[in-house]
Amino acid sequence: MAAKAGTTPATYSPSPTTNNKKNRTPLFSDVDWVRPDGRDFHQCRPAFLRTGAVNAASGSAYAEFGNTKVIVSIFGPRESKKAMMYSDIGRLNCNVSYTTFATPVRGQASDNKDISSQLHKSLEGAIMLNTFPKTTVDVFALVIFILAGDLPVIISCASLALADAGIMMYDLVAAVSVSCIGKNLVIDPISEEENHQDGSLMTTCLPSRNEVTQLTITGEWSTPKIHEAMELCLDACSKLGKIMRSCLKESASTSQE
Amino acid sequence: MTSEERESNCPTIVSVGDHRRIKQPRRRELAMFTDRPWVGLRTFGDGVYWTVRRWCLQDHKALMYSVNQTVSLLGQVIISVRVAPRNPSSDVILPYSKANGSARVKMGRTEVIASVKAELGRPSSSAPGKGKVSIFVDCSPTAAPQFEGRGGEELSMELSAALRQCLLGGKSGAGGGINLSSLSIVDGKVCWDLYIDGLVVSMDGNVLDALGAAIKAALSNTGIPKVNIASATTPDEQPEVDVSDEEFLQFDTTAVPVIVTLTKVGRHYYIADATSEEESQMSSAVSVSVNQQGSICGLTKRGGAGLDPSVIVDMISVAKHVSEELMNKLDSEIAAAEAMEEDSS
Numbered sequence: 001m002a003a004k005a006g007t008t009p010a011t012y013s014p015s016p017t018t019n020n021k022k023n024r025t026p027l028f029s030d031v032d033w034v035r036p037d038g039r040d041f042h043q044c045r046p047a048f049l050r051t052g053a054v055n056a057a058s059g060s061a062y063a064e065f066g067n068t069k070v071i072v073s074i075f076g077p078r079e080s081k082k083a084m085m086y087s088d089i090g091r092l093n094c095n096v097s098y099t100t101f102a103t104p105v106r107g108q109a110s111d112n113k114d115i116s117s118q119l120h121k122s123l124e125g126a127i128m129l130n131t132f133p134k135t136t137v138d139v140f141a142l143v144i145f146i147l148a149g150d151l152p153v154i155i156s157c158a159s160l161a162l163a164d165a166g167i168m169m170y171d172l173v174a175a176v177s178v179s180c181i182g183k184n185l186v187i188d189p190i191s192e193e194e195n196h197q198d199g200s201l202m203t204t205c206l207p208s209r210n211e212v213t214q215l216t217i218t219g220e221w222s223t224p225k226i227h228e229a230m231e232l233c234l235d236a237c238s239k240l241g242k243i244m245r246s247c248l249k250e251s252a253s254t255s256q257e
Numbered sequence: 258m259t260s261e262e263r264e265s266n267c268p269t270i271v272s273v274g275d276h277r278r279i280k281q282p283r284r285r286e287l288a289m290f291t292d293r294p295w296v297g298l299r300t301f302g303d304g305v306y307w308t309v310r311r312w313c314l315q316d317h318k319a320l321m322y323s324v325n326q327t328v329s330l331l332g333q334v335i336i337s338v339r340v341a342p343r344n345p346s347s348d349v350i351l352p353y354s355k356a357n358g359s360a361r362v363k364m365g366r367t368e369v370i371a372s373v374k375a376e377l378g379r380p381s382s383s384a385p386g387k388g389k390v391s392i393f394v395d396c397s398p399t400a401a402p403q404f405e406g407r408g409g410e411e412l413s414m415e416l417s418a419a420l421r422q423c424l425l426g427g428k429s430g431a432g433g434g435i436n437l438s439s440l441s442i443v444d445g446k447v448c449w450d451l452y453i454d455g456l457v458v459s460m461d462g463n464v465l466d467a468l469g470a471a472i473k474a475a476l477s478n479t480g481i482p483k484v485n486i487a488s489a490t491t492p493d494e495q496p497e498v499d500v501s502d503e504e505f506l507q508f509d510t511t512a513v514p515v516i517v518t519l520t521k522v523g524r525h526y527y528i529a530d531a532t533s534e535e536e537s538q539m540s541s542a543v544s545v546s547v548n549q550q551g552s553i554c555g556l557t558k559r560g561g562a563g564l565d566p567s568v569i570v571d572m573i574s575v576a577k578h579v580s581e582e583l584m585n586k587l588d589s590e591i592a593a594a595e596a597m598e599e600d601s602s
Contacts (some may be wrong), residue, residue, distance in 0.1 A: 019380035114418055117411070124561035125541075170563075195383075199426070211563025215543070218422045223573060226553060230566055 010190060036192055044176070044188040044236055049157070049247040051164040052255075059165020063157035066190065069144040072158045074165040076137035090132035096141040103146065113149070115151060116154075118214070122155045122175065122204040125213035134254060137167055137187040147191035152177050155204055160244050164251070171206035172244050173213065174237040178229045185229055187236060201226070203233035207241030207254040210234070358479025358508070360594075362471040365532060371453065373470035373479045378450035380441060388440020388448040392420045393455070394468060400460040406407035413457075415559070419465055420455070423516055423546035423555035424472065434513035434554065435476070439506075442484055449481060462533035465544050469516030470583075474591050476513055481506040503572035514548040514555070515584045517576040521564065527572060527577050543569060549584065553577075 039045070047067035054060035057073035064070075080091060096115045100107050119141065125135070139162070141154050152175035159173035179189035180199040189197065199219020205212045212234075217226070358373040394416040396409030402410070425581060426433025441450040455468045455477070483506070520531040520542040528535060533541070541560030548554050553573065556562070 111515045113414060117414065121559070121561060125563045205566075206563055209563065210560070210565065212566055212569060213561065215556060215558045215569060216422065217553060219426050219554070220548070221553045223553070223577070226573065227570060230570070234566060 021110060024146045035186070035190075038189065040186075041184055041186050043140045045190075047156075047243055049160055049244060051160060051248065051251045056162075057165070059161050059163070059167070061157050061161035061164055063153055063160070065150070065188075068146050068150045068153050070116075070141060070146075070154050070156070071144065072139065072141045072161040074161045077132035077135035077167070078138070080134060080136045083210065084136075086134065088133045089129040090134075092120060092124050092127060092129070093134040093136050093138065094123065094139045094141070094158075096143065098143045098146070101145075102143050107126070113128070115154070118151060118212065118216075119154060119158060120136055122160070122173060122214045123158060125211075126159065126169045126171055126173045126206055127162065128170065131168045137162075137165075137196065151175070152188075152202060156240060156244065161232065163244075163248055168238075171208050171211075172241050173204060174207050174240040174244065175202065176203040176233045176236040176240065178233055180221065180225065180229070183247055185225070185232060186239075199228045201233065203230060204236065205234060205237045206233075207238040259526065271356065291503065313536060338556065338565060357481065358475045358477075360471050360474035360478055360591075362467050362474060364463065364467045364470070364530070366459060367463055367467045368457075368459040369464065369467045369471045370456045370458060371468065371475040372456075373472075373475045374452045374454070375479070375481050376450045376452065377442075377447060380445060380448040384437070385445035386441050387437035388451065390425060390435055390437065390440075390451045390453065390525070392453045392472075392567065393417050394420065395454065396457045396460075400457045409457075415463060416455070416457075416468060419544060419555075419557045420453075420468060421514075421560075422557060423514060423544075424453075426554065434510075436509070436512070439509075440481075441528055443486060447486075462531045462536045463518055466516050466518050466583075469546065470512070470587050473510055473513045473515060473587060474594070476508045477510040477591050478595065479508045509551055515544040515580050515587060516544055516546045517580045517583060518542055518544040519572045519576055519579075521560075521562070522567075525573075526570075529575070543572045543576075545573055545580070547577050547580035547584075551581075 025203070037045075048064040050062045052060060053062035053071050054073040057075055060071065060073040062069070062071050078122075079091060080087075084091070094121055095118045119139070123139065139158050141158055143154065146153075155173055155175040159169070162169060163172060176188060177228070178201045179186045179193055179197040181189075181193060181197050186193055186197075189200070194200070197219065199217070199221050201221070202214070202216045203212060204214035213232075259539045306430040357375045359369045359371065359450075361368065378389060381389065392414045396404040396413045396416075398405040398409070401409075404412075425437075434452070440451065442448055453472055455471060457464055457468075497564075517529060518531070519527045519529055520536060520539045521527040522535060522538045522540070531539065536542075539560060540562040541558060541564055543564070544557045544559065545553060556573070558569075
C-alpha cells in the first residue's frame, strides 16, 4: 500500500491497527508528497463517458472517473403523480441509490436523500423546466462503485444523460471538487486524500455560460485561497464540458451511421 | 430629507383588505432609513424609490405573496436599501434543566430555539480520539402550516446539512467551530456525544442565520459535566466513568463561526438577512459562515439559478464585512443574557 511504503514501525506493537493510522497522516504533511495514484496536484482523473448505457430509458449515460463508476438513466418527461398539484413548469425528481457492493464496506452508503437533494439543486438551474409543463423528468443515478464522496461524478454523468434524453437545457453541467490539504490545493481528490483534507470546495457550473449553479465549501479557507480554488474549478469544468460535448457528438455520429 | 419629512411624504394606508400586511413593510422600511448603515451597495435615489413605493401601496394586492410584475419591481427597489442584518436578540436563555445549554434567538419575526445535550457514547472507529457532534433541525408547524407531518422534512434536512458543514469543518477537523478532540474522554472507548437540536418556531425568512446565532449562543451556555475515570482492569473492558453533578467545562465558542446569508433578488442586487417577503423573490442565496479571524468556514449556495463567479466573490467579501458586525452584536447579546441569568439565579 502506498501509505506504508518506506515507513517501518520503530518498536513492536501488539495492536498493529493503531500503528497504521499514525503512519498514514505524515504522508500528507510532507512538503512535496506524491499523490497515491501518481497524478499532479492540478491534474484530474481520466474521464470515460458513454451515453446510451440503458436501452429502456429515454436517455442514459455511464461515467467512469478513475475507480468510480456511475450509471444515470433518465425517464421522462412523463406524467406527474396524481397526488401532485398542477404546475405550469416541469418537475425534476432526482434519486441516487448505491448498490450494496458499491463501497468497500458492504452497505455503508445510506445517506441517499442528502445526495439526491444536492443533485437536484445542481441540475435544476440548467434545465428549461418550462418546456415540459405538468410532467416530471426522473433522474435515477446508480452508483456501482465509489470510494467516498464523489458527488461531482454523479452530477456530470446526470447532465450527460439529460442531454442524451433530449431534455432542453441551458448548458451542460460540469462539476469538479478541490481539496485543501495543508497548503496545497489538490484537484479531484480520491477518498484517501479526502479523509485528510482540511477543507473542500465543490463547484458545479455551466461552462459555456460561466455560471455557478452550486458551490459548497467546508473547512477553513482564506479569501485568496477561495479565489484560487474557484479558478481551478472553473478551468477544470470548462475542460470537462468539452469532453462531455465530444462524447455526445461521437454518440450522435455513430447513431447516424 | 429628514425622517419626519419622509414620514409625511408617505401615502396614507388604505385600510382595505389585509391592512396588517401593508402596515408592517412600511414600519420596517422607516427603520431602514433611520438607523441602518449601508454596506457599499448601489442604492436608488430617494425620489425613484418613493414613486414606486407609493404606486405599489395603492395597489395593495401587490404586497401579497404572489409573483406578479409589481411585486418583482417592488422587490428590486426595496432591496437596495436593506443591507444590514436585523438585530439578533437572545432575550431569554431558557433554563431548560434537561439540556446542557440552550438559547432562543429572535431576529425580527424569525424565532428559533437551539439546545445542546451531551451524552456519553463510544467514539467511531475511524476517529477514536474525537467526540461526536450531531446537528439536527426541526421545523415546527407553528412556523408554517405546510410543515405539518413530513412537510418540513426537506427544509430541515437542508438546514441541518448546511449547519453541519459550517460548524464541523473539514474531515481532518481543521476549521471546525467545535474542537472534537476536547470531547474525547478515553481514547477509543468513551467520548461525549453532543446533540445539537434546533427548532424553528416562527419563520420570517433567514432561518439559517438565526439558527447559527442560536447554536453559538447555546454552545456558550453549555456546561459539560466533569468526569472521573475509574481505571480499567483490561484494555478491552469499558472503563467506568463517573459523571459529577457540578458543571465543569464551559465551551470555548471563540472559534464557532457565524452564518450570514446573502439573497440575490432581481438581477443586480443582493441583500443580507432577507425577510420571507424578500425571500419569495429570491433567485438564489449564498450562505457564508465566517469565524472570528475572518476566514470562511463554509459556504452553501441555495436556489437553482446560476450565479456569475465574480458575483459570488463579491458576496463573500460583503458577507465578511457584515459578519463582523453581526458577531459583535451577538457576543454582546450573549454576554448580556448570561449576566442576566447569573443575576437571577
